Amino acid sequence: MNVIRRGVRSIHTAVDSPRLTRFALQPPKFVEVEFENGSLYKLSAEYLRIYSPAVDSKIRSICGEKVISGRCHVGIMSAEPIGNYGVRLLFDDLHKTGIFTWDYFYHLGSNKFTLMRNYIRTLKKHGLSRDPPRRR
Template identity: 35%
Template sequence: MSTQETPQPTEIKLHQKSRILEIAFSDGSRFELPCEFLRVYSPSAEVRGHGPGQEVLQVGKKNVEITAIEPVGTYAINLVFSDGHDSGIYSWSYLYDLGKNQAELWQRYLDRLAAAGASREPVAESPIPIRPKSK
């Protein structure tokens, strides 16, 4: 879908408690996109790779939040996430496509996680190194 055919956003709201980015478009579409969904489908090279088959499965992103939304010209936004990720430029057409295909894309992500034996849950790191007891 070319940018000229893509409806333009009329409203963008970040709901911090529920971790949802709500976007309304000029054609009447309204999408509620979870922060985790937007993070694991970031259009950045870090996530998508530099070509087909080079995608990097994102794990442990269940509790990720959006900490900032920055405009990029009149065609996109940059999202800054609580895990430090900030390199994806989300064009209006990409956000619209994510919204339209959210259910299918989310299931594909869950299937990829399961196949990799990975989890959406963040990995808790022990603050104190655990060492075997000396005898």
């Protein structure tokens, strides 16, 4: 039953997302998105990279959990419009396969603190860090 509730909640959220009124790329550190309901979100490059909607070969699977670590200093190099529904972001670690829809930006913005807290807990749980590994 919880799975059904979560599924309905995610569908409901996507349908009820307000219309995007402004998208501003501030390379290399963040993206700013504003919506018609007045919500304004400043989303860091690290946050967008770890929650990229694409499958990536740099994701570690630990005990079935997908974890991206070491992206604290990642930057955004560019944004390419995709239709009238989103953008593809190119990160300086050469990740470029994720398409961020306006609805997904709204989801990331409105859940930013919870998602980031969960991410940090997951890193700690597996002994990983937001910082990139040191070169030898």
